Structures are given as C-alpha cells and as structure tokens.
Amino acid sequence: MSETVTGGLAAEIAQSMPELRGRLIPEASLAELTWFRVGGPAEVLFTPADEADLAYFLKRLPADVPVTMVGLGSNLLVRDGGIRGIVIRLGKGFGQIELQGADRLRAGTAVPDVKLARAAADASIAGLSFYRGIPGSVGGALRMNAGAHGTETKDVLVEARAVDRNGEIHVLSVAELDYTYRHCGAPEDLIFSEGLFQGRPGDQAEILAEMNEIANYREEVQPIKSRTGGSTFKNPAGHKSWQLIDAAGCRGLEVGNAKVSELHCNFLINEGGATADDLETLGETVRARVKESSGVDLDWEIKRLGTRG
Structure with missing residues (x-):
C-alpha cells in the first residue's frame, strides 16, 4: 500500500487487505477534485493501483460499506456533507x-x-x-x-x-x-x-x-474558464434546456455565490465562495421556474452525490 493510514474505516481496510497496493486517504477533501470546487470530504478516498488491485479491493470490501465512483469531477456536484463509505477515483493505472x-x-x-x-x-x-x-x-x-x-x-x-x-x-x-x-x-x-x-x-x-x-x-459559447460543472440539465425531447431556461428568465439568476451563466444558461457557475447547497438550490430554482414557464420537467445531467451539510 502506498500510504499508511491510522484510525477509522481506512485503518480497518488496510488491516484486512494486506496485499492492497493502492492509496487510502481518510477524510479526504473532494472539493479540489471537482470543477465546481465545492463539497465535503470522502470518509475514505481509494485510488487503486490498477484493475487487479481494484478487483482485490472490491472482493474483500464488506458488502455493507457503500462505494461511490468519481472521475475528473467535471460533471459532478459533491454535497457539503460529503460522501460516506468509500469513494474510488482511478489514477495512473487506468x-x-x-x-x-x-x-x-x-x-x-x-x-x-x-x-x-x-x-x-x-x-x-x-x-x-x-x-x-x-x-x-x-x-x-x-x-x-x-x-x-x-x-x-x-x-x-x-x-x-x-x-x-x-x-x-x-x-x-x-x-x-x-x-x-x-x-x-x-x-x-x-x-x-x-x-x-x-x-x-x-x-x-x-x-x-x-x-x-x-x-x-x-x-x-461555454464558460469553460469558470468554476462550472458543464451542462447542468439534459435536453428534454424536442427542446434545448438552455432555451427553456432563458425563456423562464433565469439567465444570470443567483443564489448566494452561485449563478446561472449569462454566456450559456445551461451552465451553473461558482462565482467564488459558493457552497454545494447554493448550486443545488439554484438548479432546483431553475427547474421550478422552467416547469412553471413551459410545463417541461428538466432532469439533472450533473451527478449530485453525498449528503447535504
């Protein structure tokens, strides 16, 4: 194993899996792993060395320990309460x-x-x-x-x-x-x-x-240099989400330090200091206004994980 851990779930795993080669980090911050730069910690963050190491880990992990997968964090909103159990993020071995x-x-x-x-x-x-x-x-x-x-x-x-x-x-x-x-x-x-x-x-x-x-x-056409999570909502059949959001008067709408992009209004932006709750509340506000304006239900494309703080 590439990192020594002490205490809690990480220590239990390290003790029960002596041949594990990946990295275990308890109470790992996830905010810097997401493009929004918000969210609470992972109870344990695991980065497997390769596919065989991942298989070894999953085979021996108790069935009652929840597992959450994250990638580059571009389409992800981690809630402020963080994610319990194991968060897996793949690295160089993949x-x-x-x-x-x-x-x-x-x-x-x-x-x-x-x-x-x-x-x-x-x-x-x-x-x-x-x-x-x-x-x-x-x-x-x-x-x-x-x-x-x-x-x-x-x-x-x-x-x-x-x-x-x-x-x-x-x-x-x-x-x-x-x-x-x-x-x-x-x-x-x-x-x-x-x-x-x-x-x-x-x-x-x-x-x-x-x-x-x-x-x-x-x-x-997209605010790619901002702290954003990419397209927020899927395009409903026969519609484009950004057009529905614009028609509902949500371009530039703000909740706390979270804002609907004025460049492309299917993007939410962390203006600096936003919480995950600000961003999720803003997204739900947009959904409600679009429903009221057009009768269309927008479905989240961004994955929202964890518990609200």
Missing part, C-alpha cells in the same frame, strides 16, 4: 491508450476524453474528434453515454471492461450496455476500467482541423 489495428483504440477509464481525441488524431483515426468537446474522462463517457456535436459514445464504442462489486471482471458489448441519451443501462455497481473504441481511417490534417473547430466553439 491511464493507458493503445492502438489496436488500423482504426481502433483501447483506453483506460482515467484517460481524459480530450486525450483520447488527440490519440485518435495522432493515429489518423477519424470519428472520435467529438471527444475534444467533452470535459470528462473515458469512465464518465462510458457511464453516461457522453456525446457532443451529433455523436455519442454508443456510436463509437465496441466494448467496455468493468469490475463488479464482488471483484469479478466483465467484458460487455455496446449492446449489453443498453445506452440511451445520457444514460447507461449497465448495473450501477460496475466500475469501468477500459473501453475499446472504433473509428475509421482519416486524414490527420482534417481531423485536427475538426478538433480545433470544436475547441473554438466551446470557448465561444
């Missing part, structure tokens, strides 16, 4: 990208989406450029069928590898993942470890130009 054949890439789930897009460009593989516009990791993309610019993960994924709560390893085809819009039908206890992506032969210069266009578009 950061590999391998070329398989002429137009396939196998990527670990800690790989940022933008890095996957760049690797595809380096290999002259077209079809994965849309990942340049998604501010998350491969694991998050697999779990929520992330997409942008008309393409979704389900359109380019061949299969995903995952570890279940009992430490068993599974390989699931894209059909078995039961993808729909921003949703994966695979069991929630599965922790994805890697994905195999299918592109097509392309011209590197054209691929890079497409990626630059996507990056420029994001910078023009």
Whole structure:
C-alpha cells in the first residue's frame, strides 16, 4: 500500500487487505477534485493501483460499506456533507491508450476524453474528434453515454471492461450496455476500467482541423474558464434546456455565490465562495421556474452525490 493510514474505516481496510497496493486517504477533501470546487470530504478516498488491485479491493470490501465512483469531477456536484463509505477515483493505472489495428483504440477509464481525441488524431483515426468537446474522462463517457456535436459514445464504442462489486471482471458489448441519451443501462455497481473504441481511417490534417473547430466553439459559447460543472440539465425531447431556461428568465439568476451563466444558461457557475447547497438550490430554482414557464420537467445531467451539510 502506498500510504499508511491510522484510525477509522481506512485503518480497518488496510488491516484486512494486506496485499492492497493502492492509496487510502481518510477524510479526504473532494472539493479540489471537482470543477465546481465545492463539497465535503470522502470518509475514505481509494485510488487503486490498477484493475487487479481494484478487483482485490472490491472482493474483500464488506458488502455493507457503500462505494461511490468519481472521475475528473467535471460533471459532478459533491454535497457539503460529503460522501460516506468509500469513494474510488482511478489514477495512473487506468491511464493507458493503445492502438489496436488500423482504426481502433483501447483506453483506460482515467484517460481524459480530450486525450483520447488527440490519440485518435495522432493515429489518423477519424470519428472520435467529438471527444475534444467533452470535459470528462473515458469512465464518465462510458457511464453516461457522453456525446457532443451529433455523436455519442454508443456510436463509437465496441466494448467496455468493468469490475463488479464482488471483484469479478466483465467484458460487455455496446449492446449489453443498453445506452440511451445520457444514460447507461449497465448495473450501477460496475466500475469501468477500459473501453475499446472504433473509428475509421482519416486524414490527420482534417481531423485536427475538426478538433480545433470544436475547441473554438466551446470557448465561444461555454464558460469553460469558470468554476462550472458543464451542462447542468439534459435536453428534454424536442427542446434545448438552455432555451427553456432563458425563456423562464433565469439567465444570470443567483443564489448566494452561485449563478446561472449569462454566456450559456445551461451552465451553473461558482462565482467564488459558493457552497454545494447554493448550486443545488439554484438548479432546483431553475427547474421550478422552467416547469412553471413551459410545463417541461428538466432532469439533472450533473451527478449530485453525498449528503447535504
């Protein structure tokens, strides 16, 4: 194990799992791991060394200890009371990208989406450029069928590898993942470890130009330099969330130090000093006003985890 722990759940785990190689941190701050920069601590934060270490850990973890998975924190709101039990965040052991054949890439789930897009460009593989516009990791993309610019993960994924709560390893085809819009039908206890992506032969210069266009578009229309969590609400069928929010008069709306972006009003912003409760209350206020204005229910796209302080 890469770190010595004392007391509480972390110490119990360390004692019961002598062959564990990953890192255990008790009462670990999660705020700096999220793009919003808010939220309480994890009772225990675990970073496994690799897939085998993750499987070893899950197989031996008592069934009554809750497990929560977090990625790069771009689409995540951790509530002020923090998260009890185990929070797992994948690191270097899940950061590999391998070329398989002429137009396939196998990527670990800690790989940022933008890095996957760049690797595809380096290999002259077209079809994965849309990942340049998604501010998350491969694991998050697999779990929520992330997409942008008309393409979704389900359109380019061949299969995903995952570890279940009992430490068993599974390989699931894209059909078995039961993808729909921003949703994966695979069991929630599965922790994805890697994905195999299918592109097509392309011209590197054209691929890079497409990626630059996507990056420029994001910078023009989204508050990417702010403390935000990306798109807050899913687009309801037949609607765009930002248009409904704008029509409800919520552009620039504030609760505490949380604000609806004036650049793109499906983004919430921590203006500095906001709490997770400020942001969640603001989001629920927006939902209520949109419901009153249009009759449409907005569903959260941002994942909200933990307990309110």
